[in-house]
Amino acid sequence: MTVLPRADALVLFGATGDLARRKIFPALYHLAKAGRLDMPVVGVARSIDDDAKFRADVARSINDAIEDADATVIDRLCRRIHLICGDYADPATFATLAATLATAGTHDAVHYLAIPPAMFPVVIESLATAGLTERGRVVVEKPFGRDLASAQELNRIVAARVPEQRVFRIDHYLGKEAVEDLLVFRFANTFLEPIWNRNYVAGVQVTLAESIGVEGRGAFYDSVGALRDVVQNHLMQVVALLAMEPPVGPEARHLSDEKVKVFAAMSPIDPHQVVRGQYEGYCEEPGVGAGSTTETYVACRLAIESWRWAGVPFWVRAGKGLAASATEVVVVLRRPPAMLFDEMGPPGPAANLVRFRLGTDDGVTLTVNAKQPGPHLDSLPVDISVDFADALGTRQQAYERLIGDAIDGNQRRFGRQDLVEETWRIVQPVLDTPPPIHPYPRGSWGPAEAAALVDGQGWAVPEH
Numbered sequence: 318m319t320v321l322p323r324a325d326a327l328v329l330f331g332a333t334g335d336l337a338r339r340k341i342f343p344a345l346y347h348l349a350k351a352g353r354l355d356m357p358v359v360g361v362a363r364s365i366d367d368d369a370k371f372r373a374d375v376a377r378s379i380n381d382a383i384e385d386a387d388a389t390v391i392d393r394l395c396r397r398i399h400l401i402c403g404d405y406a407d408p409a410t411f412a413t414l415a416a417t418l419a420t421a422g423t424h425d426a427v428h429y430l431a432i433p434p435a436m437f438p439v440v441i442e443s444l445a446t447a448g449l450t451e452r453g454r455v456v457v458e459k460p461f462g463r464d465l466a467s468a469q470e471l472n473r474i475v476a477a478r479v480p481e482q483r484v485f486r487i488d489h490y491l492g493k494e495a496v497e498d499l500l501v502f503r504f505a506n507t508f509l510e511p512i513w514n515r516n517y518v519a520g521v522q523v524t525l526a527e528s529i530g531v532e533g534r535g536a537f538y539d540s541v542g543a544l545r546d547v548v549q550n551h552l553m554q555v556v557a558l559l560a561m562e563p564p565v566g567p568e569a570r571h572l573s574d575e576k577v578k579v580f581a582a583m584s585p586i587d588p589h590q591v592v593r594g595q596y597e598g599y600c601e602e603p604g605v606g607a608g609s610t611t612e613t614y615v616a617c618r619l620a621i622e623s624w625r626w627a628g629v630p631f632w633v634r635a636g637k638g639l640a641a642s643a644t645e646v647v648v649v650l651r652r653p654p655a656m657l658f659d660e661m662g663p664p665g666p667a668a669n670l671v672r673f674r675l676g677t678d679d680g681v682t683l684t685v686n687a688k689q690p691g692p693h694l695d696s697l698p699v700d701i702s703v704d705f706a707d708a709l710g711t712r713q714q715a716y717e718r719l720i721g722d723a724i725d726g727n728q729r730r731f732g733r734q735d736l737v738e739e740t741w742r743i744v745q746p747v748l749d750t751p752p753p754i755h756p757y758p759r760g761s762w763g764p765a766e767a768a769a770l771v772d773g774q775g776w777a778v779p780e781h
């Protein structure tokens with residue numbers, strides 16, 4: 318497989334957008350600080366033409382996001398940044414961009430499309446017309462399509478202009494160290510693999526809970542909803558890492574090949590196995606249409622009909638306006654058969670749990686049974702827990718890793734075309750026939766109806 322050279326310029330479309338301000342500029346700061354951004358950075362934006370003001374905005378976003386940011390690094394980074402002001406539909410914008418890159422003597426730019434998805438096709442076409450896709454690579458933010466047909470169409474447009482090897486589809490969950498740890502924890506520890514299958518695992522629950530609401534993103538969110546916003550992408554990727562077979566090597570294609578097998582073994586979701594909810598007051602959020610039926614909560618049951626997982630339910634839920642913010646996986650093992658250790662009567666030994674915390678305070682907790690103090694042979698569940706930041710130190714932020722990967726030409730943490738299409742195939746029936754929407758109070762754990770999905774087991778309460 319051809320290896321891409323290191324890129325020699327970074328072009329950011331959507332340079333004044335929310336994503337650039339909150340995530341991308343802080344990530345560029347970290348890359349610059351680590352000496353990994355030794356190249357021109359070109360910001361393309363429609364709404365600002367004042368270079369000095371733009372640089373001041375960049376510095377402010379970095380200082381807002383990073384406590385004690387080093388002023389000399391910010392200054393060095395800002396001196397690398399050029400601004401091009403222009404419309405994304407205007408060929409002149411791309412002619413200016415091509416001239417700027419040529420003057421800087423660069424040939425292998427990363428073109429990062431942090432722009433509304435509706436603009437992807439026109440920007441890709443214009444980059445191609447300006448000759449910038451002959452060598453450059455393209456980073457596409459999510460959402461990649463809004464259903465199977467639009468994702469396929471977008472893939473066709475991209476593939477006509479840029480070879481797959483130079484397309485980087487972002488799912489920032491793949492850039493999180495804690496999410497990547499699912500792979501390492503599973504396959505770098507021999508104790509887990511023998512029990513990681515239908516013989517020992519009773520069920521798996523994956524939760525992405527957020528206490529915040531739509532926070533000023535009402536107009537965007539209302540056209541998307543929880544299923545498209547985080548399930549089709551982030552949570553499907555988490556499920557794939559939990560369920561996949563060991564990859565035959567560390568390369569991007571090895572990982573993608575195994576993930577795609579997991580998705581191929583999944584039937585499309587049965588809408589009867591889905592509960593949709595909306596937090597009370599959502600319709601009054603700015604940008605949200607009155608009477609909207611967009612879900613801010615979704616829970617569903619996934620089935621992986623593979624040799625390893627047949628019959629094991631994978632329950633996935635995500636929501637905003639919930640009781641806490643936590644991203645967690647709880648793997649519930651089957652209970653031990655003998656009730657020897659319940660001398661004083663039921664309930665007997667609890668199921669062992671393997672809990673992966675994937676959000677802030679990431680780490681792993683194993684819930685095991687130990688002898689209850691006293692004269693009897695009784696068991697009590699106790700936790701063996703590790704907090705990764707305490708044990709291992711701070712890790713890099715997702716966007717720093719992903720932008721660094723795109724510059725280095727490493728596809729390992731990006732979504733391949735077939736993977737993206739498979740995940741849309743799986744969620745498509747719910748988009749076609751959405752089940753009814755149930756209101757739930759803000760600060761709760763979502764609609765009561767979701768309890769029925771988990772076969773009376775109850776949803777695990779997140780630790781953090």
Ligand code: BG6
Pocket residue numbers: 527546547644676
């Ligand atoms: C984004 C969604 O992709 O992921 C947001 O658009 C969501 O709605 C966010 O809040 C969650 O990401 P994280 O990293 O905060 O768990």
